[in-house]
Amino acid sequence: xxxxxxxxxxxxxxxxxxxxxxxxxxxxxxxxxxxxxxxxxxxxxxxxxxxxxxxxxxxxxxxxxxxxxxxxxxxxxxxxxxxxxxxxxxxxxxxxxxxxxxxxxxxxxxxxxxxxxxxxxxxxxxxxxxxxxxxxxxxxxxxxxxxxxxxxxxxxxxxxxxxxxxxxxxxxxxxxxxxxxxxxxxxxxxxxxxxxxxxxxxxxxxxxxxxxxxxxxxxxxxxxxxxxxxxxxxxxxxxxxxxxxxxxxxxxxxxxxxxxxxxxxxxxxxxxxxxxxxxxxxxxxxxxxxxxxxxxxxxxxxxxxxxxxxxxxxxxxxxxxx
Ligand code: PBG
Ligand code: ZN
Numbered sequence: 286x287x288x289x290x291x292x293x294x295x296x297x298x299x300x301x302x303x304x305x306x307x308x309x310x311x312x313x314x315x316x317x318x319x320x321x322x323x324x325x326x327x328x329x330x331x332x333x334x335x336x337x338x339x340x341x342x343x344x345x346x347x348x349x350x351x352x353x354x355x356x357x358x359x360x361x362x363x364x365x366x367x368x369x370x371x372x373x374x375x376x377x378x379x380x381x382x383x384x385x386x387x388x389x390x391x392x393x394x395x396x397x398x399x400x401x402x403x404x405x406x407x408x409x410x411x412x413x414x415x416x417x418x419x420x421x422x423x424x425x426x427x428x429x430x431x432x433x434x435x436x437x438x439x440x441x442x443x444x445x446x447x448x449x450x451x452x453x454x455x456x457x458x459x460x461x462x463x464x465x466x467x468x469x470x471x472x473x474x475x476x477x478x479x480x481x482x483x484x485x486x487x488x489x490x491x492x493x494x495x496x497x498x499x500x501x502x503x504x505x506x507x508x509x510x511x512x513x514x515x516x517x518x519x520x521x522x523x524x525x526x527x528x529x530x531x532x533x534x535x536x537x538x539x540x541x542x543x544x545x546x547x548x549x550x551x552x553x554x555x556x557x558x559x560x561x562x563x564x565x566x567x568x569x570x571x572x573x574x575x576x577x578x579x580x581x582x583x584x585x586x587x588x589x590x591x592x593x594x595x596x597x598x599x600x601x602x603x604x605x606x607x
Contacts, residue, residue, distance in 0.1 A: 307586070308582055308585045308586040309582070309585070310578065310581050310585065310600060312356050312357075312358070312601050313358050314590065314591050314592060315357070315359070315591075315592050315593075315597040315600055316359040316361050316399060316552075316591060316592065316597060317352060317357050317359070317360050317361070317595070317597035318360070318361045318362075318363065318593060318595060319340065319345070319352075319360045319361065320337075320338070320339040320340065320363045320491060321340050321342075321345045321362065321382055321383070321386050322339040322340065322341055322382075323364065323365060323367040323382040324341075324367050325339060325340070325341030325342070326341040326342060326343045327340075327344045328340045328348070329341070331486065331489060331490045332489065333485065333486035333489050333490070334486045334489075334490060334557060334560060334564070335564050336564065336599075336605065336606070337490065339365065339490065342382075345386060345389075346389050346390065346393060349394060349396065350393065350394055352601075353394045355598065355601045355602045356601040357396065357597055357601050358396065358397060359396065359397040359398075359399060360396055360397070360398060360399065361399045361400075361401060361446065361593055362383055362386060362398060362399065362400045362401060363383075363401050363406065363490075364382035364383035364386065364406060365491060365492050366378075366381060366382050366406065369406075369407055369409045370407075370408070370409055371408065371409055371410070371415070371416070372408075372429070373407035373415070374407070375407050376404055376429070376433050377429065377433045377435075377436050378436070379436050379439065379440075383400055384436050384437065384439070384440040385440075387400060387441055387442045388440050388441060391440075391441045391442075397443045397444065398441075399443065399444040399445075399446050400437050400442045400445055400446065401446050401448050402430060402433050402434060402437065402446060402447040402448065402458070403448045403493075404426065404430075404449060405449075405491070405493035405495070406491050406492060406493045409496070410495065410496050410497055411493055411494050411495040411496045411497075412500075413448070413449035413451070413500065413503065414426030414429075414451055414503070419498070420502065421502065423452055424453075427451060427453055427454060427457040430447060430449065430451065430457055430458060431457055431460075434447075434458040434461050435465055437470075438462055438465065438470045442470065443470070443471065444470070444471040444473050445462075445470060445472050446473040446474075446475060446529075447472070447474065447475060448475040449503070450475065450478050450500075450505070454474075454523075455474045455519075455524060455525045456522075456523035456524060458472055459472060459523060459524035459525075471526040472524065472525050472527075473525070473527045473528075473529060473552060474525035474527070474528055474529060475529050475554070476513075476516050476517045476519075476520040476525065476528045476529050476530070477513035477516045477517055477528075477530045477531070477539060477543065478504055478505060478529070478531045479504055479505045479506070479507045479536065480499065480500050480504035480505060480506065481504075481507065481532050481535070481556065481558070482558065483532045483535065483556045483557065483558030483559055484532075484556055484558065485557070485558055486557035486558055486560070486561045487556060507535075510539050510542060513530070513539045513542065513543065514543075514546055517543055517546070517547055518547075521547065521549060525549070526550070527550040527551065527552055527590075527591070528543060528547060528550070528551055528552065529551070529552040529553065529554060530543050530551070530552075530553055530554075531553070531554035531556060532556040532559060533553040533554060533555040533556070533559065533584045533589070534555060534559050534580060534583070534584070537583065537584070537587040540553055540584070540587045540588050540589055541587050544589075545588070550590045550591060551589055551590050552591040552592070552593060553584045553587075553589035553591070554592075554593040555580070555581070555584060555592060555593065555595070555596075557595065560594070560595040560596065563576055563580055563596075564577075564595075564596075567605075574605070577596055577599065581594060581596060581600065
């Protein structure tokens with residue numbers, strides 16, 4: 286009770302505040318998404334994401350080596366192929382864009398390579414799976430996911446991250462890895478992934494917007510949180526090594542629920558729309574730069590162990606303009 290208890294005693298100086306801080310941002314817990322475009326030789330800006338580029342076949346390695354030099358420890362790879370078709374067949378090409386990049390990166394850096402596994406960048410429909418009539422067909426899509434996982438593992442990927450929200454995707458990939466001798470390849474499940482409006486800029490970045498329909502028949506409804514616990518539970522049962530909640534900032538309640546209910550490492554994905562909102566407000570001077578740090582801290586405070594963020598490079602380098 287006041288006056289014996291004075292909360293302001295805890296905040297009276299910056300060293301004291303540091304001493305008593307409950308959460309912090311750790312570079313080694315952060316993952317930088319990287320877009321590699323088979324159609325480009327050198328980088329091209331992504332209009333909706335200031336400071337973020339698609340890299341081309343001739344400059345992605347140099348960029349990633351630069352990230353490693355700045356202290357970035359992990360990257361999440363997305364590929365934009367030169368050709369799309371109904372089956373998304375360029376996704377499981379042994380010499381596809383992601384497979385080639387994985388080999389190149391693992392040969393030249395010590396960085397941890399996580400590869401997103403999905404079909405929306407590779408299908409002519411822009412859907413995350415194979416269409417049958419008007420619907421994305423779950424089980425035939427799993428057959429394709431297995432093929433992709435196999436080629437990623439052959440290329441030497443560290444972690445496979447299936448993002449398509451097909452039922453059974455983690456189990457199918459785990460089974461494929463086990464059968465092909467890759468029992469040490471990790472799986473990061475995009476377990477509770479919502480059908481969010483915040484993916485807009487990404488779809489420009491990865492050229493993966495659905496040409497027809499939307500993703501609501503497989504991604505989660507944003508009105509639900511108990512359902513997220515079921516999704517997380519299933520990924521755990523199917524053999525995921527770590528779980529994820531995505532997006533992050535609008536879903537901190539879900540993240541906290543996940544933290545309380547599961548003991549697996551828990552990732553959060555602070556998605557493209559979160560980056561764009563904050564970055565633009567900072568750029569225009571409407572928010573201070575520290576809003577970036579505050580937003581990232583809030584995600585760790587809510588319970589994330591790992592964070593995929595487009596601000597990872599900035600956090601490691603301290604420079605927004607590179
Ligand atoms: C592909 C995928 C998406 C994101 C990651 N993997 C887009 C989507 O599901 O529409 C979103 C990432 C972001 O917005 O930063 N399935
Ligand atoms: Zn997808």
